[in-house]
Amino acid sequence: MYTIGQVAKFLGVSRDTLKFYEEKELVKPQQNTENGYREYNHFDIYDITTVNFYREMDIEIKKIQELRKGKSIEEIQSLLEEKEQAVLEEIEYKKQLLKKLQIVKEDCEKIKLFLGKYIVKEMKPLEIKGEIDHFTAYDEYETLQENTDSLKKAVTLTSLTRVISFNEEGMIGNKFIIAKKLEDFDGEIEGEILSHPKCMYTVIEDGRWSTGGKNIDRNVEASLRKVAIDEGYELLGLVYINLLLTTYEDDLERVFFEMYAPIK
Numbered sequence: 001m002y003t004i005g006q007v008a009k010f011l012g013v014s015r016d017t018l019k020f021y022e023e024k025e026l027v028k029p030q031q032n033t034e035n036g037y038r039e040y041n042h043f044d045i046y047d048i049t050t051v052n053f054y055r056e057m058d059i060e061i062k063k064i065q066e067l068r069k070g071k072s073i074e075e076i077q078s079l080l081e082e083k084e085q086a087v088l089e090e091i092e093y094k095k096q097l098l099k100k101l102q103i104v105k106e107d108c109e110k111i112k113l114f115l116g117k118y119i120v121k122e123m124k125p126l127e128i129k130g131e132i133d134h135f136t137a138y139d140e141y142e143t144l145q146e147n148t149d150s151l152k153k154a155v156t157l158t159s160l161t162r163v164i165s166f167n168e169e170g171m172i173g174n175k176f177i178i179a180k181k182l183e184d185f186d187g188e189i190e191g192e193i194l195s196h197p198k199c200m201y202t203v204i205e206d207g208r209w210s211t212g213g214k215n216i217d218r219n220v221e222a223s224l225r226k227v228a229i230d231e232g233y234e235l236l237g238l239v240y241i242n243l244l245l246t247t248y249e250d251d252l253e254r255v256f257f258e259m260y261a262p263i264k
Contacts, residue, residue, distance in 0.1 A: 001039040004029075011048055018048070024061055026051045026068065059083060107244040111256050114203040118227045123240060123260040125195040126161075126179035162241040166221065196240075196262040200224065200233060203244065204259055209252035224261055233263040 008015050021027045022038075027047040029038040040048075054064050063079060071079070165173035179194060204220055205211075228235050240260040247254050 001041055002045070004038050004040070007040045007045065007048065011045070011052070013048070013052065021048065021051055024065060026061075026064060057083060058087075104245065107256075107258075110258060111203050111244060114201065114258075115205065115256070116202070118200050118202045118231075120233075120263070121199060121201045123196040123199045123201075123262070125182045125193055127182055127190070128192045128194055129178040129180055130191075131177040132175055160243070164217075164239040164241070166237055166239070171217065171221070196236075196238075196260065198264070199240075199260040199262050200228065200235075201261075202259050204241075204257050205254060206257060207246070207253040207255035209249050209254045220259070224259075228261075228263065236262040236264065238262050 004015055004018055007013075008018055018027070022029070027040075027044050029040045029044050031037070032039050051064055054067070055061075057080075059079070067076070067079075161177050161179050163173070163175050163177055164171060177194075180191075182193070204216070206216055224239070225235070227233075238261070241257050244256045244258050246256070
């Protein structure tokens with residue numbers, strides 16, 4: 001027979017863990033009537049190691065309690081397959097989260113390199129998943145969500161892009177699209193593909209810290225037209241704006257966007 005201290009030591013678990021197992025009736029050591037101490041036999045050791053085995057696979061206590069009531073090999077296999085699927089889904093989510101973190105790190109670098117500066121670069125292909133006809137038409141967003149798998153996936157797999165159309169007289173259109181970035185075209189494409197091989201690209205700052213709450217659309221438009229004229233580029237009358245990062249300074253938001261303006 002073994003004391004709780006001996007069992008805790010050679011199984012590498014705490015006394016509190018063993019007491020918890022007892023509370024959940026996962027192990028039932030006898031109590032010495034003379035001194036009141038718990039005494040564990042080799043069957044109790046089997047119970048504890050079995051519980052530890054399933055806990056290491058993150059099997060819930062409730063499921064382990066059910067196992068003690070009796071499970072066939074087939075039922076145990078089914079339980080493990082269920083847990084396996086949950087782990088695979090969690091791994092996939094973590095992979096997406098890691099990718100998102102890496103993207104935001106890259107976005108921080110973009111801000112440092114391109115804030116207020118213009119270069120010419122490609123706007124990589126996007127698959128349009130849905131759109132809001134006007135950027136103030138919030139009531140359309142529920143319909144838009146129906147075209148995405150879920151809000152969670154919309155956050156991790158797609159981006160909300162503001163699309164501004166203009167002519168020589170000024171802005172003539174303003175809407176939002178949800179567009180999934182396409183790394184390649186090997187997968188099945190369901191929506192319209194948006195692609196511009198040559199764009200004027202820059203990073204702009206909005207938010208009350210930098211603008212005092214004023215609308216900067218006209219200033220950005222004037223800057224874009226000036227650079228296009230100076231460099232001899234012909235604008236195609238479209239601008240795509242993506243949110244990169246939001247932070248705060250003096251309790252006021254600083255919002256950074258990247259802007260693509262297609263040119264010939």
